[in-house]
Structure formats: structure tokens, C-alpha cells
Amino acid sequence: MSAAEGAALLTVRGLTKRYFGLTAVDALSFSVPGGRIVGLIGPNGSGKSTTLDCISGFARPDGGEWLLEGRNLAGLPAYRHALAGLTRTFQDVRAYDELTLIDNLLVAAQEHDGRGWWAAFTASPPLRRAEAAAAARGAELLSLVGLDKHADAPAAILSYGERKLLAIAAALMPRPRLIMLDEPVAGVNPRMIERVADIIRRINGEGIALIIVEHNIDFIMSLCQHVIVLEQGRKIAEGAPPDLRNDPRVLAAYIGTAQTSAGNG
Numbered sequence: 001m002s003a004a005e006g007a008a009l010l011t012v013r014g015l016t017k018r019y020f021g022l023t024a025v026d027a028l029s030f031s032v033p034g035g036r037i038v039g040l041i042g043p044n045g046s047g048k049s050t051t052l053d054c055i056s057g058f059a060r061p062d063g064g065e066w067l068l069e070g071r072n073l074a075g076l077p078a079y080r081h082a083l084a085g086l087t088r089t090f091q092d093v094r095a096y097d098e099l100t101l102i103d104n105l106l107v108a109a110q111e112h113d114g115r116g117w118w119a120a121f122t123a124s125p126p127l128r129r130a131e132a133a134a135a136a137r138g139a140e141l142l143s144l145v146g147l148d149k150h151a152d153a154p155a156a157i158l159s160y161g162e163r164k165l166l167a168i169a170a171a172l173m174p175r176p177r178l179i180m181l182d183e184p185v186a187g188v189n190p191r192m193i194e195r196v197a198d199i200i201r202r203i204n205g206e207g208i209a210l211i212i213v214e215h216n217i218d219f220i221m222s223l224c225q226h227v228i229v230l231e232q233g234r235k236i237a238e239g240a241p242p243d244l245r246n247d248p249r250v251l252a253a254y255i256g257t258a259q260t261s262a263g264n265g
Contacts, residue, residue, distance in 0.1 A: 009034040009209050010055070010086070010178055015064035017050050017233075024050045026233040027064070032178065037200065037210045039220035039241075042230035043253055048213040049091060051230070052180050056088040057081040068178065079111065085177035089170075089184065093163040097156035101147055101166060104155050105138035106131065108170035134173065141169040145199055161192035168199065172208075179203070180211040185219055197223055221245070229253065 010032040017025040025047040032038050040048050053059035055066045057078035065074040068084050081087070096104050142148040145165040150157065158166060164184055171179050181200075185193045193216070200223060204210060214220050220227060221241040229237040229244065231253040237244060244250050 007034050010068055012066045017054055017061045024233050030228050032209055035207050037204050037224045039224035039227040040213045046230040047233040052182055082174050087171040087176040088180040089167040091183045093167055095155040095163055100152050102138045102151045106134050109134040109173045141172050145169045161188040178209045182213045185216055
């Protein structure tokens with residue numbers, strides 16, 4: 001199946017995940033066209049991050065399947081997803097503080113390609129060539145996210161928002177066709193939000209599709225061409241942002257959550 005603009009790059013069918021009898025994701029189905037930015041929104045506990053965990057290979061679902069360009073990735077480990085062209089970031093920003101930014105990206109490259117310790121130990125010529133290519137790719141991505149001036153500095157110097165940028169660069173290391181961002185602007189200032197939005201547009205301009213999970217609705221509505229709304233693990237609505245702003249199902253999901261929170265306060 002082609003990943004050209006408009007064709008289904010990712011197809012999710014009947015995805016289900018349960019935790020101790022609680023259904024976190026309930027028979028969820030959706031598709032992501034190639035070259036598009038898709039938002040995945042919903043109240044807290046609606047199953048957004050669990051969905052990403054499953055379709056990136058970091059959690060084992062109880063049912064369903066997902067296909068990238070027609071290739072079924074269900075049951076494969078995370079690094080096999082990355083090799084196939086699907087990567088992600090996490091809510092909990094991860095970095096090796098003692099390593100430089102460029103070394104963080106080299107570690108990410110090794111994690112994505114699944115190389116073991118023996119290949120690194122032997123340092124064969126093909127491995128050295130791969131490491132040189134990874135270093136060049138890392139330098140390119142640090143420039144993309146505006147962190148190139150810190151390339152040789154330890155990650156410990158980065159602000160929280162800059163760590164999110166480093167995570168995006170790490171997810172881009174294996175040249176994915178689809179990248180999933182889990183709350184990329186949560187907890188950052190408005191200036192950083194604009195910076196992240198610009199980076200996302202530039203990534204998408206290179207033909208890379210994105211799925212974005214985010215509680216900042218304005219951020220989602222301004223960036224995404226298509227939005228999927230979850231509530232209690234189920235898809236309750238999807239469509240273009242203008243069509244969802246006044247959708248009664250979406251309003252009920254968010255307003256109902258707000259009223260419940262206020263009542264419990």
C-alpha cells in the first residue's frame with residue numbers, strides 16, 4: 001500500500017487493551033493517511049497514551065492489529081516498529097544527562113536499530129560506517145530542533161522544553177514515515193509551544209506523518225488536519241478540527257469531565 005498523500009499509512013483495527021479487568025482501549029479502529037498530522041484527544045484516562053503504547057510496541061494489547069503500509073506490526077518489539085518506520089516520544093521526557101546531545105542521539109539510533117552489545121564491541125567497518133552516518137544524521141536533527149549549539153554539551157544543561165525537542169530529534173533518527181508525539185507541549189511556556197509547532201510543520205513538510213496526543217486543544221486544532229476523539233477507551237468522534245469544535249459528543253466529553261472534577265474538588 002502506498003504511503004502517498006491521502007493513502008492509509010497506518011491502519012488500526014479493533015485495538016483493545018485491558019488492565020486488571022479495566023478496559024483502557026476498547027475495540028479502537030482508525031487510519032492515518034500518509035503525510036498528514038492527526039490529533040488524538042480526549043479527557044484524562046480516555047486511552048490516548050495507552051493507544052500509543054500499543055501501536056509502538058511498548059505494550060501488548062489484548063486484541064486488534066495495526067498495519068503500517070499494509071505490514072502487520074502487532075506482536076513485534078519496539079525496535080522492529082522503528083525499523084519499519086514508526087517511532088514515538090513519551091510524556092516522561094527521557095535523556096542521558098551525563099552524555100552529550102549528539103551522544104544521546106547516537107544511543108537512540110542504536111536502540112532503534114536493535115544492534116546488540118556484540119556488534120558494538122567488535123566495531124566492524126560496517127558498524128563504524130553506520131555510526132558515522134548516525135552522527136551526521138544527529139547533527140542534522142539537532143539543527144532542525146535548534147539545539148545544534150549545544151551538540152557537545154551534556155543533556156543535563158537542557159531545560160524541560162529543550163528536552164522535549166531532543167526527544168523529537170531522537171525519534172527522527174531512523175528516518176520514520178510516522179512519528180507519534182505524546183504531549184509534546186505539556187508543561188512548557190507559550191514561546192516553546194510556538195517553537196514545537198514550527199518544528200512539527202517542518203517535519204510534516206518533509207512528508208512525515210504525525211499522530212499527536214495533547215491536552216492543549218488550541219495546539220491540536222491549529223496543527224492537525226484530522227482529529228480523533230476518545231472517551232473511556234472508545235472513539236466517540238473524528239473529523240476536521242472545524243467540524244469538532246461544536247460537536248455535542250466532544251463538548252459532552254470535556255464538559256462532563258470538567259463538571260465531575262469540579263464536583264470532586
